[in-house]
Amino acid sequence: DAGVIQSPRHEVTEMGQEVTLRCKPISGHxxxxxYRQTMMRGxxxxxxFNNNVPIDDSGMPEDRFSAKxxxxxxxxxxxxxxxxxxxAVYFCASKQGGxxxxxxxxxxxxxxxxx
Amino acid sequence: xxxxxxxxxxxxxxxxxxxxxxxxxxxxxxxNLQWFRxxxxxxxxxxxxxxxxxxxxxxxxxNASLDKSSGRSTLYIAASQPGDSATYLCAVYSxxxxxxxxxxxxxMVKP
Numbered sequence: 001d002a003g004v005i006q007s008p009r010h011e012v013t014e015m016g017q018e019v020t021l022r023c024k025p026i027s028g029h030x031x032x033x034x035y036r037q038t039m040m041r042g043x044x045x046x047x048x049f050n051n052n053v054p055i056d057d058s059g060m061p062e063d064r065f066s067a068k069x070x071x072x073x074x075x076x077x078x079x080x081x082x083x084x085x086x087x088a089v090y091f092c093a094s095k096q097g098g099x100x101x102x103x104x105x106x107x108x109x110x111x112x113x114x115x
Numbered sequence: 116x117x118x119x120x121x122x123x124x125x126x127x128x129x130x131x132x133x134x135x136x137x138x139x140x141x142x143x144x145x146x147n148l149q150w151f152r153x154x155x156x157x158x159x160x161x162x163x164x165x166x167x168x169x170x171x172x173x174x175x176x177x178n179a180s181l182d183k184s185s186g187r188s189t190l191y192i193a194a195s196q197p198g199d200s201a202t203y204l205c206a207v208y209s210x211x212x213x214x215x216x217x218x219x220x221x222x223m224v225k226p
Contacts (some may be wrong), residue, residue: 004158033213043159043204043216056213091158100146100167100208106158 004107006092012113018080021110024073025094033104034067034077035091043091049075082114117142117209121217128195129225136190136220138205143183146208150179150190153202153219162203163190195224 005024013019025032033048047057049069057067064083069075079086089109095102118141128134138148147166151159163172163179165188171180178191192199202221206214 042218045213045215048213093159103149103161103164104159104214105161106151108158111156 004092004094004105006090006107006110008110009108010111010113012115013082014115015083016081017114018078019082019086019112019114021077021090021092021112023075023077023092023107025075025092026096026105027073029094029096029105030072031095031097031102032069032075033093033095034075035093035106036088037091037109038088046077082112084114087112087114117145117207117215119205119207119215119217121203121205121220123220124218125221125223127223127225130195130197132195132224133191133193134195134222136192136203136205136222138188138190138217140186140188140207140209140215142209143186144209145183146210148179148181148188148208149206149214150177150188151204151206153204155201159204192222195222197224197226200224 007022031050034046037043046059047067052069067077089111091106091109093104093106095104120139122137145167149164150162152162153159165172165181176193181188200223202219204219205217
């Protein structure tokens, strides 16, 4: 398996622009997670899906952030409008198994810079 | 709210040394604990997963222990090598399906 695939790997945009990050989980995994990593705050969970359904989005910083999972093999994280403080590395992860079970497998991340 | 702390934040050792990384968590009601490795500019790689009913897990030169009652875990690396240089992150499952991460320990193993 190719592992979790994220695109783009790097994104540079200007403040106010819309940014869409994409993730393809490992085939057969039933949970998908979006994280954000910064030097100041470390690794934070933004939202996670179970069987394509959003379960907990309490980590989403504000309404400018939205995430979708239209099917088991694809998810997007959208920021509209983007702000400089959104600059971070965004990771997608997936796993198989129920609550507390299974290992999360992380993608390589998308490095976002908002100017 | 679960909080995970890792000490030290950074560690530099000569090659060949045995070393211990520490992780503590505030809520002992966890399902499991995971140790990850992160190389610069890369994603996270899972090293070891310890279920709440287990005391330790081993993989090659790595050994992770878990003392749930005291809210502590350690990652022991034997005979460290320069290739072990990376950031090591501890994370706990403590409800829902979510991992709470520590801030990481940045390890440098010098040849």
